[in-house]
Amino acid sequence: MHWPPxxxxxxxxxxxxxxxxxxxxxxxRALYQALLAAGVPVDSFVKPQLATATELALVHTPAYIQSLITGDIDPKAMRRIGFPWSDFLVERSLRSVGGTIQTVQLALQHGLALHLSGGYHHAFSGEGSGFCLFNDLAIAARVLQQQGVDKILVFDCDVHQGDGTALIFADDPSVISASLHGEKNFPARKQQSDWDLALPNNCADKAYLTAVQESLDYLLALHQPDIVLYDAGVDIHQDDDLGLLAISTEGVLARDQLVINRCRDLKIPLAAVIGGGYQRDLDALTAVHLQLFIAAFASRQLPIQIHT
Ligand SMILES: [Zn+2]
Structure with missing residues (x-):
């Protein structure tokens, strides 16, 4: 077995x-360094290209793209995004979209690929929101469609609803949007995904893992996707500053194992992005984001050494 890209x-x-x-x-960076320290070979890492204007235009309106590139964007719209505008912010976002596009390509080739970024699921076609400028998951899905991939499941387990993704694909039966999210969390106004599961505050491991397993099994059986785009957000964690759920680190690992192993067993390519996670203690946050990679390496019986 080789290391997944x-x-x-x-x-x-x-x-x-x-x-x-x-x-x-x-x-x-903390996650990258933790993976190297765990013994992941440095040549497993792939540096992505910037997303192109053509790729952005598969999802976003010309006026919105233009306003972000030039910095002409309305300050109110920028406040909704939550970052101060800068050239570098835009470049970083383009790099991250390019990263998710590359992740789906490498997932098709290798069965599994993981992006140490991504999951900007609140971005709509004509506006950004909640730290999201461009919707990398939606753009990557559209790139796949152009290559002739006809059934794509976006399985979004970030604690916040994937409202941008839901609306972008509302009328597109070839991309299935699924979101398991906190009922009382951002965004206040939810969109309608193809599959929504709203979790109550303080939802804990057992109920959560049952929800993930039943949703995934149902969606895989019903839609038989050619690829799964998995948002492995860890803002479901009990120590998350924004999450409101009560999932343990073991619960995060169990969720990620469930998704990764199910796709492996069914031979469905899986492209994972790390999604949200908000703890001020960077070491604690990194340890939770690391679970996705622990699950991925275990699924291929690849050895790593986690130092805690
Ligand atoms: Zn989130």
Missing amino acids: LIYHPCYSELQLPDRHRYPIGKY
Whole structure:
């Protein structure tokens, strides 16, 4: 068994944010370093290209793309996104979209690929929201469609509803949007996915894992997708600053194992992105994001050494 491709670029953590900004921008680098320290070979990492204007236009409106590239965007629209505008912010977002596009390509080739970023599921075609400028999952799905892939499941387990993805594909039966999210969490106004499961506050491992397993089995059997795009957000964790659920680290690992092993057993390519996760303690947050990779390597019996 070989190591699955891991898609990463140093720019992911190089964005300068105001002090006390709630976005844990350092987590991407911390995760990369934790994987290297665990013995993952450095040549497993792939540096992505920037997404192209043509790729962005598969999902986003020309006016919105233009406003972000030039910085002409309405300050109110930028506040909805939650980051101060900068050239570098846009470049970083383009790199991250490029990373998810590359992740789906490598998943088709290798059966499994994981992106150390991605999951910008609140971005709509004409506006951004909730730390999301461009919807990488939606753009990657559209790129796949153009290549003739006809059934795509976006299985979104971030604690926040994948509202952008839901609306973008509302009238497209070839992309199935599925979201398991906190009922009382952002966004206040939910969109309708093809499959929504709203979880109550303080939902714990047992109920959560049952929900994940039943949803996944149902969706895989019903739609028989050619690929699964998995948003492995860890803001479901009990220590998350924004999550409101009560999932343990073992629960996160069990969820990720369930998704990865199910797709492996059914021979469905799986492209995973790390999604959301908001803890001020970067080491604690990294340990939770690491679970996805532990699950991925275990599914292929690849040895790693986690130092805690
Ligand atoms: Zn989230």
